[in-house]
């Protein structure tokens with residue numbers, strides 16, 4: 109297990125370029141399975157989960173060529189279906205969440221797929237029901253082996269259908285959308301997830317020849333086509349990384365410019381950080397965060413305590429709530445953080461409390477943060493990163509704290525943040541990988 113040693117209390121300064129989006133990459137990479145033609149993808153982040161998925165595709169028989177450090181060419185013209193029966197496949201597919209999105213493409217193109225319960229963050233229940241409810245509506249026949257191995261078949265191909273999803277699952281919508289793209293007839297997905305990464309997937313599929321209406325809304329209509337062709341695709345910048353850097357700048361009192369953010373795609377993320385009192389300037393497509401000694405959390409108009417909660421897009425993403433929480437510990441004022449989607453994502457606040465933060469964990473979903481207004485700095489401690497976003501939240505806390513912290517299990521952070529120690533060191537952070 110790798111660790112970071114962090115010496116906190118040093119303001120950072122400079123420019124940082126966000127990596128390509130992790131959660132978009134996982135969708136887009138799975139989509140290469142939909143066509144025998146070549147697909148070139150750029151702005152691919154060099155992070156553990158994405159590299160594992162690329163390795164999985166390669167082992168499944170997809171030809172993978174690296175054209176540049178962030179650009180790959182994929183060609184799925186000789187997929188080895190037998191590989192899905194091997195223990196190696198089961199181990200690889202079970203090691204990340206993103207592998208779940210091979211289900212839709214494999215089922216629609218080859219009539220079958222199987223998958224162990226996918227991996228990913230251990231942040232509470234992560235049901236797969238929406239995926240299979242949708243794929244079954246299209247004609248897939250699911251067999252469960254125990255509760256953690258799924259086999260799905262469609263001997264006569266898939267047929268379009270109307271469906272109202274039970275929840276707007278991000279990866280579930282991606283799976284059903286990809287399956288519907290090659291199904292016979294028209295599919296309507298109501299209550300579809302519609303976040304920018306899904307919009308990106310839709311746009312890529314359209315370039316491949318798919319017929320999709322309603323992109324960007326929660327009502328998608330897909331007219332199935334016989335085959336899809338090759339394309340080129342470029343990933344958006346990672347909005348969770350951008351939010352993490354905004355939080356980092358505020359909490360450490362640093363002046364940072366985040367380059368090329370594709371600001372219109374960030375939804376309410378910038379305004380949510382503004383509610384914490386953080387100043388942000390849009391300079392063209394860059395976000396400039398000036399050094400701030402203090403930032404003050406807004407209240408509601410009637411003076412009551414602000415709540416920041418997660419919601420499906422265009423609501424605030426659950427993946428940034430841990431960052432908002434940690435940043436609030438040094439704000440002036442009080443905020444209730446309400447993590448509705450996942451029930452095990454807030455337990456990391458114990459570590460913040462050990463560092464001196466004033467946080468009350470009300471229940472697994474809600475924590476009240478009473479900001480210290482920089483009057484009292486957090487103190488460095490030893491801790492373990494429980495999941496990818498809590499890991500970065502703890503890293504931000506350690507960079508703002510007085511003294512030395514050690515963060516163990518930084519493989520969690522490496523799942524989603526590219527060369528984070530090197531990139532932050534370039535801004536003046538004192539981080540050493542042990």
Ligand SMILES: CC(=O)N[C@H]1[C@@H](OP(=O)(O)OP(=O)(O)OC[C@H]2O[C@@H](n3ccc(=O)[nH]c3=O)[C@H](O)[C@@H]2O)O[C@H](CO)[C@@H](O)[C@@H]1O
Nearest residue numbers: 131134205206233234275276277278279280420426427449
């Ligand atoms: C690889 C990937 O892309 N992972 C992201 C994806 O995971 P993933 O696609 O697995 O997450 P889902 O959207 O399926 O669901 C996330 C959680 O929210 C719950 N839920 C979902 C929709 C809804 O309307 N109501 C509701 O309560 C689900 O039951 C589940 O517990 O989306 C999540 C939600 O944005 C993000 O945290 C993950 O980073």
Ligand SMILES: C=C(OP(=O)(O)O)C(=O)O
Nearest residue numbers: 205206228229427496497
């Ligand atoms: C929860 C996350 O990832 P995953 O779905 O891959 O576990 C995340 O990116 O915050």
